[in-house]
Amino acid sequence: MTAHRLRVYTDAGLEEFTRRWKIAKDSEELLDVEDMLDDERWTKPITDEPVVEFHEFPSRRECAQYFLKLLSENGAALQAAQIDPATSVHLWSWLISVWSRWLQQLNGKQVPLGEQARWIYMPSNWNRYYRHLLAGPYLIAVANQDKLQNAQILLYNDVRKPNTAWVEQICGRREIVTNGTLLGALSDAVINPRTQKPRPGTSPLTRGKRYFASHGIAEAGTIRRLTKVHNQLMQPWHLPKASVEQLEELFGTEFSKFFGS
Amino acid sequence: MRSVRSTLKCYEYITIAHKHIELLATNDGKRAVIRLNRIELDTYDIPEGSEIILEASSRGSAPKFCSLGLTPNYDLDRTLDIDANLLQTTRFNLTILDPDNPIRKVAECCYLDYTEPTRNGKRSILPTRKVEDLGRRLWRLSEEDGFIIDINRTIANIDDIIGSNEFRAIALPEITKQIALKVANENSDLSPTVRQKWREVFGAALSDAGSDPDRDDEEWAEEVAERFTQTEQFTDGYLGARGDDE
Numbered sequence: 001m002t003a004h005r006l007r008v009y010t011d012a013g014l015e016e017f018t019r020r021w022k023i024a025k026d027s028e029e030l031l032d033v034e035d036m037l038d039d040e041r042w043t044k045p046i047t048d049e050p051v052v053e054f055h056e057f058p059s060r061r062e063c064a065q066y067f068l069k070l071l072s073e074n075g076a077a078l079q080a081a082q083i084d085p086a087t088s089v090h091l092w093s094w095l096i097s098v099w100s101r102w103l104q105q106l107n108g109k110q111v112p113l114g115e116q117a118r119w120i121y122m123p124s125n126w127n128r129y130y131r132h133l134l135a136g137p138y139l140i141a142v143a144n145q146d147k148l149q150n151a152q153i154l155l156y157n158d159v160r161k162p163n164t165a166w167v168e169q170i171c172g173r174r175e176i177v178t179n180g181t182l183l184g185a186l187s188d189a190v191i192n193p194r195t196q197k198p199r200p201g202t203s204p205l206t207r208g209k210r211y212f213a214s215h216g217i218a219e220a221g222t223i224r225r226l227t228k229v230h231n232q233l234m235q236p237w238h239l240p241k242a243s244v245e246q247l248e249e250l251f252g253t254e255f256s257k258f259f260g261s
Numbered sequence: 262m263r264s265v266r267s268t269l270k271c272y273e274y275i276t277i278a279h280k281h282i283e284l285l286a287t288n289d290g291k292r293a294v295i296r297l298n299r300i301e302l303d304t305y306d307i308p309e310g311s312e313i314i315l316e317a318s319s320r321g322s323a324p325k326f327c328s329l330g331l332t333p334n335y336d337l338d339r340t341l342d343i344d345a346n347l348l349q350t351t352r353f354n355l356t357i358l359d360p361d362n363p364i365r366k367v368a369e370c371c372y373l374d375y376t377e378p379t380r381n382g383k384r385s386i387l388p389t390r391k392v393e394d395l396g397r398r399l400w401r402l403s404e405e406d407g408f409i410i411d412i413n414r415t416i417a418n419i420d421d422i423i424g425s426n427e428f429r430a431i432a433l434p435e436i437t438k439q440i441a442l443k444v445a446n447e448n449s450d451l452s453p454t455v456r457q458k459w460r461e462v463f464g465a466a467l468s469d470a471g472s473d474p475d476r477d478d479e480e481w482a483e484e485v486a487e488r489f490t491q492t493e494q495f496t497d498g499y500l501g502a503r504g505d506d507e
Binding site: 079082084086087122125127142143144146172173174175178180228231232235236237238239240241242246 | 274291314316318319322323324326344346347350356358363364365366414415417418420421425426498
């Protein structure tokens, strides 16, 4: 497998990548950008040595760890080039190009490209930035690098199937993603420590509004409700400083399944 | 166990006006050191012994906190250290916590703007603040020693909304028009300093819109907003995300 110097797309490279992505999306063909990876017309090198090597990620967690290590070890080179991994569309578009072929295949079948935000990082869009297939897990890991296990509820799944209800409900709320105590409590409640995947029986916690409407009952105790109540609670309460016990008391009995009661 | 409903009643904390706080950033190109240069709490009813916390949060990173100590003997020399690259995209909040319940807020000032000494201490010309009297409206343009965008804190997920490309594309042209109307109306009670400041901000948009003495203020403000929306690229992020920017 070929290793690459860490690169970013130039403006022209990003334009070409976006053009090819749109063609592939419209035609439902495979996105092919491998010829661009080391092409000086489209890219600018950040490191002198080859440091980026494609390999498959068993889950979003390994993906997050890989990019956390890669971008941290090459932080000085990125800073010298004034590339900020938290905001650089040029960087993530190049990185996803390295993984593009693998990201479009799952169990021998072609995976549709999906929405643009999965492939072209949208750092200024608060409802979509976390959907990028590679930057999404990385940003979760950055915010929880002291204890990555806290974020397992957001990282257990396949990189190519990123939009679990947990990810969609939690990641849109930056204050939850960066609150290690709350996120850790949610992961403890939902994730089976042996399999590192959701425990059987936790899927009802991800039910949406439609389910409750069709059954004629009030929505209660779901992750969707929890994020809404969190938005209310964070107005009068300084939640980053709250312990699990304090969070449990604030959220009340409705959410006891998330706090181990 | 307290019910959620009872906790939701705790909305009675104080909103500290931006004019009573000044945040200073010293930036050497690699690291930015943030400190509270000035805070005036005399006009507020803050319980003694309340902890003052400065928060810096940027997308994807865990927020950083700095405790300035307890009122009234807080320490303005305590600083927050952040990556200089993140300075432009970092949000700063000031929170004051109840001495009797150290996770309950008694006062807050959101979206603080920092000043840099190299810019002669100038503050952002259009700060935002969170308020609670907007009903179901998302925002309102207010005046208080200049223009301020009031943001409705009671709307769920308001931080995401006002940080979005959609909000920028939809609200900022209208906000610009409202400001231009005030600047255009010589009979309004806008201070000459603020009026002049905004004339400088509008710059090219203002000259492009012309200076016909018989102009219609409404049409002129519309033109300024249109020009300014183009020069400041208010809609580019939104259209780009939709793929409509070709």
